[in-house]
Amino acid sequence: MxxxxxxxxxxxxxxxxxxxxxxxxxxxxxxxxxxxxxxxxxxxxDVVQREEFDAVRDMALKARAENKKLEARIAELEAKLSKASGEVPEAAPKRSAKPSPKK
The missing domain is CATH 1.20.5 (Single alpha-helices involved in coiled-coils or other helix-helix interfaces)
Structure with missing residues (x-):
C-alpha cells in the first residue's frame, strides 16, 4: 500500500x-x-438515399446514350430508305440536349 x-x-x-x-x-x-x-x-x-440516386442517375445516363444511338440509326435508315425510293429526305427537327425548364 x-x-x-x-x-x-x-x-x-x-x-x-x-x-x-x-x-x-x-x-x-x-x-x-x-x-x-x-x-x-x-x-x-422521403429523402432518397445516395446509393439509390446514383443507380437511377446511371440508368438515365445509359438510356440517354441509347436514345442518341437510336436517333442516329433511325436517321441513317430514313436516309437509306429515301435514297432507295428516290425521295428527298425530310430534315428531322433538332432537339436541344437539355429539356425546357418548367414554369
Missing amino acids: TNGPNRILDEFAKLMTDAAGAAQGVRREVETAFKSQAEKVLNSM
Whole structure:
C-alpha cells in the first residue's frame, strides 16, 4: 500500500481514467441516438438515399446514350430508305440536349 502524495496521485489518475471511459460511453450513446433521430427524420421526409440516386442517375445516363444511338440509326435508315425510293429526305427537327425548364 502506498502512502502520501503518491497514493493521492494514483487515486486521482484512476478517477480520471474512469471518467474518460464514462465520457466515451456517453459519447457513443449520444452519437447513436443522434444518428437514429436523423435517420428517422430523413425517412419521414422521403429523402432518397445516395446509393439509390446514383443507380437511377446511371440508368438515365445509359438510356440517354441509347436514345442518341437510336436517333442516329433511325436517321441513317430514313436516309437509306429515301435514297432507295428516290425521295428527298425530310430534315428531322433538332432537339436541344437539355429539356425546357418548367414554369
